[in-house]
Amino acid sequence: MSKFSDGMRTLTGGRGLSQYSMIIALVAIILVFEIWTGGYTLDPTNVINMVQQYSYILILAIGMVMLIIAGHIDLSVGSVAAFVGIVVAQSMAVWHLPAGLAMLLGLVVGALVGAWQGFWVAYVRVPAFIVTLAGQLIFRGANQVVGNSTAVPTPDSYNWIGNGFLPDFGPDFGYSNPTLILGLVVIAALIWKEVHDRRKRVRMGASPQPVWVSVVRLVLLCGITIFATFLFATGRVGTSFPIVGIIAGVLILVYSFVTSSTVFGRHIYAVGGNASAAVLSGVKSRGVNFLLMMNMSILAAVAGMVFVGNAQASGPFDGTGWELDAIAAVFVGGAAIFGGVGTVAGSIIGAFVMAFLANGLSLLGLDASWVSIIRGLVLLAAVAFDVYNKTQGRPSIIGLLLGGFRRKKPNITEEAIQAQPQGLEKPSGDQVDKVPLS
Amino acid sequence: MAATDDRLEPVVSMRAISKSFGHVQALRNVDLDLYRGEVVALVGDNGAGKSTLVKVLAGVHAPDAGTITFRGRIVSIPSPAASRELGIATVFQDLALCDNLDVVANLFLGHELGRGSLDEETMEQRSWELLRRLSARIPSVRMPVATLSGGQRQTVAIARSLIGDPTVVILDEPTAALGVAQTAEVLNLIELLRDQGHCVVLISHNMADVQAVADRVIVLRLGRVNGRFRAPELSYEDIIASITGVLNLEEGTPEDDPRERLPDGPARPLRSPGGSTPAGDAEGGAR
Known part of the structure; x- marks a missing residue:
């Protein structure tokens, strides 16, 4: 092994450069668009616009990755965001609530919606897919009931959370x-x-x-x-x-910490990895599922409020297709469809990939329908690449990303193996059987 | 002699346990006593009631009738958590580990250390201590369990059951699907647990494993105890005959009589004659 690749392995935590493939892909996308658009992609105005326009994907991806790790999904985030948005807008337009109180009301409504969906998922054990499909219809309808199917403008004192600096x-x-x-x-x-x-x-x-x-x-x-x-x-x-950047940044930090370093975070992974083992070990899986559904709806409420602030009005068709943006970001960012695997950091990178793609393609003047087709293909390619990697017996990018963003990296060297107490009967040549992560 | 009393007094005694699922009578009037420092093998054909009996102890199923006495106190075990709190740890077949988590996370799952944020340092240190105590060969406690071999996984599962220092450790088919070397590894581990004073309940279909480690063998057949055997007199033919119902030794077998177990007082080794260290008075007294 050459000195350089040796050093590269040390730098990347004993795994080689490939663990950062998704980051490298992101950098490549940014550079390609930077060249194609003649330097406009990394123009300050464009970057600031992007943060304001796509921050909702970041916020939703955080909640979505936690749900997907636990083996659930939420298809209702767009409708919930729109519902909370219209409630907040109406509360200011009709009841003349001050902006701060209206935001608080939005969070409470998000929590209530989440509790409703969490109840069905955790306690009645209806699959989250069905509960949130129902939620998508229910809250889209509720949005139009509350807003009379019209757009409701919001005051400037409120809009700073969406377009402020x-x-x-x-x-x-x-x-x-x-x-x-x-x-x-x-x-x-x-x-x-x-x-x-x-x-x-x-x-x-x-x-x-x-x-x-x-x-x-x-x-x-x-x-x-x-x-x-x-x-x-x-x-x-x-x-x-932008203020939304601060909101998203704080949420990313808080939830990265929660998922990687708290008991609750550990239990999310356990429930997603092997639910029966988790329950038999004393993990309260119902509580975990309930809190996750509730958390997702609260984050959807935040995303909805931020979006309304940026658009300066809440409309009946806000948030259509958001669930797919968030889910795509999570899977591009390396989560596994069957749960148990994924990170907040990975999903954020996935969200950036999707956002830069959409932004770059529209800067190039491509039609929205083509942007949609290309984003769909990228999602498919990213997940297919991961699946292919796994079937080749290599650890998935997912796993690599996961390892890369954990604080401590396993250091498996000959010395580490030698340092172990030797089993009496075990032949010393018996090395660890490597099986692919599945 | 506290040590003698400890070993003469059953830790768990189940009396007249019955359990049925709909029309199927899974257990009928089963009596079972468990003592410290012994390996009890539960054998029997599929559907004989071994797993049901163990799940009653583990708090997964509540018995329809009968009493469970734990250290002289009549208890009810309504949930897996209650079972663990009593000091009964169960390693379920196939259900034991979360493949996506590393060894430390699996060992402490449901019993994580640290308030607020996880205390990874202490958990990692304790994991090493625990695995060393079991002479386990695991290259890194930060490896995902999915990358370990079958024997290592079983070791981790057993090690996890030892957190909280249980009195009774129940192993459901620990050697199924393991290779020769890995089986030997797990059997060594079982003997180690016995020598450390745990009571090990072993469910197995593999008679060679049972003969290798068991001090007592309880044969279940159609939900009843159909035979009880003690280590030196274990005969492969008798056990098979008992499993298949050709032989019925249930009546008049004195295996659960403590005086019978220790005819020469506390000095008598509890292990089979072929074993190495007797789990004697000194060890028991030190506990």
């Missing part, structure tokens, strides 16, 4: 100050996390990775952050980092 302040350098500060905070957090992880590995008695690995990784991540900061900070005058 971080407020500017301080001296004028030609850049947006809050965006610069945000970028610095992110870089500081990245460095702190790297140091923290290294310390943790030392505490656990594992040998920390070589320093240069940490440095290269940090340089890459910080480079991306600086580039993004620059993009958002140099937009038109009056723009900076």
Whole structure:
């Protein structure tokens, strides 16, 4: 093994470069469109527009991946989002609720809708597919009942959650100050996390990775952050980092933590991996299913409210096809159709892939119908590639992505095997049988 | 002599357990006593009631009639969680593990450590300790269980049942679908558990495995106990005859009489003559 590929393996956690195939695909898509559109894809105005326009996919993908990990699905997110949107818009138009209260009302309505659907899924045990198919019809109808099938405009005091920016302040350098500060905070957090992880590995008695690995990784991540900061900070005058970006970012962080490092997150994977084993181990699978359905509807409510804010009105056809956007993002991002596998981070990358595709193709002036066809083909290709990889006995991208984004990576070396207590009867040559993840 | 009492007193005693599913009478008046530091094999044909009996202990099925006494107290076991709380751990066939999770996550599933966020460090350390205690050869506790071999998976499943230090460990067909080396690995593990003072209940169709590790063999046939055998006198022919119903030894077999089990006092090894270390007084007293 050459020195370079050796180093590459260390850098990527002992798995080689292929674990980042979806990220590489994303970068490739961005670069290709950047060239085709003559540099317009990564124009600050376009990037800011994209964040505002497609943030709903990010928010929905978070809830959807958790449901899909647990072996369920939600087809009603678009209708629920539209229903919550119209309730919020009407509450401000008819009852003259202040914007903050209206948002709170939206979250409560989302929670109630989620509790309704969760009840049928978790306690009556109707498959989520059916419950949410019914929900899709019910809440689309409810949207039109509440809004009298018309569009209801929303006031500016509310719209900032959809189209607002971080407020500017301080001296004028030609850049947006809050965006610069945000970028610095992110870089500081990245460095702190790297140091923290290294310390943790030392505490656990594992040998920390070589320093240069940490440095290269940090340089890459910080480079991306600086580039993004620059993009958002140099937009038109009056723009900076969008509020929806902050909302989505906070949700991504919170839910990444929940799924990877809490008991609840662990139980989601367990229920999706082997429901009967989970139940026999004392996992309260009903509670998990109920909370997941409820959580999905609350996130759909957030997505709906953000979308209404950006559109400045809630209409009867908001959110059509959103469930498919979210589900596509989750599967492109490496979740398994039968549950048990997937990550929030992977789904976010999947959402970016779908968003950049849609945006780039429409920038090229392609007809919406062709955009739809191409996105469909990409979804099919991404999942087919994953299935093919699995049947070849290689771990799926899904698994690789999963491993890549977990905090600790298994370090399977000869020494690790030697360090194990030797079984008395076990022949020493007996190595671990590798079976493909299935 | 606390140690002697510990071994003379059954940990679990089931009396006149009956259970039926619709018209099928799965268990009729079954009596069963379990003691510390022994391996009890439950054998019998398909549909003999082995799994049902074990599921009654595991809290999956509630018996229609009969009593279960645990450490001298009459208990009811309404749920798997209740069974675990009593100190009865069950390793179900095929249902034991989540393939998508790593070894640590599987070991602590349902009993995760840490408030709020998971305490991965402690769980990983304890996992290593546990696996070392079982002399398990697992290359990394951070591997997904799907990538382990059958024997390693069974080891993980058994190791998981030991979290919470149960008194009784029930293994449902632990060696089914395992190769020769892997079977030996699991059988070693069973002996290790017995030597550490657990009571192991083993369900198996494999008579060679049963003869290799069992101290007592209980034969079930059509929901009844059809024979009880003790280790030194185990005869393959008798067990088969009992399973098939040719032989009926149920009446007058004294196997569950504690005085009968320890005729020479506490010094008598509980293991079969071919075994290695006697689980004697010192070990029992230290517990």
